[in-house]
Amino acid sequence: MRINNKNFNLKQIADSGQCFRMNPISDNKYGLIAFGRYIELEQIEEDIVEINCNNEDYVGIWKNYFDIDYDYGWIVDSLKEGRDEFLKEAATWGSGIRILRQEPFEMLISFIISQNKNIPSIKACIERISKVYGDKKKDDKSGIIFYTFPSPEKLAHAKKEVLRELKLGYRDEYIIGASRSVVDGELDFEYLKKCSHEEAVSILKNIRGIGDKVANCISLFGLHHIEAFPIDVWMKRILNDVYDNKFDPSLYHGYAGIVQQYMFYYIRHINGVIG
């Protein structure tokens, strides 16, 4: 399936810190594990992406996953034409970023794991927890063996000692507790998607191990509340060093999370963390 879209860049998405199971496999090619499947994608040209799947899976899964129906172009263009010099550069540099519609439970656990960790370490933890608690599968097309992200039931019944062996550190109890909240219905992702971003964050923060930053990441990447605005150590640097703590997210009301992704991706580029 070939997608023609001006704002769809695999490298930018893979390096944007929103997904942890999309990795390069060769030049311009990426492997992705999501929704219990493995697919390969290739950046054919700047505005053409090849998704190695049939039409049924594209329409049923990946079109929605990559948020293809949403036009990111108007946001990029408006930032490029605006007065904010930093956002002008950031939007130009990351114009191919999209906010993926990832699975809420995977985002819940992934961003609990993410606290006080760098991205390579987060990815390694997620692969380990998937290998132990997920399902082993083989992709028919590529022959690749992979492990699905664990179910809430599996992690709700996980043992602390095992999670410690997986190098999850003090987050072991947080992971088990959050998973139990999903299993017993305290956390209802369908409701969290329907309600406002503010209410979703408020509910998520009742879970032990979820503070403001992680709640905003779950809201943005797992619930697709694109007005969420997660502030991590990189964002703090921008808000302090570039904006003297006077940045006003309400200027981008309703889509601040997308603007935030351009900022995050750009500051890490400037600091040489990613290509």
Added chain:
DNA sequence: TGCCAGGAAGCCG
């Protein structure tokens, strides 16, 4: 060796 990473909880004033 000390510092940092897409932080949060506990405690203190």
Added chain:
DNA sequence: CGGCTTCATGGC
């Protein structure tokens, strides 16, 4: 509320 400390772990 704001500031300080502690919490595992790996990489540099």
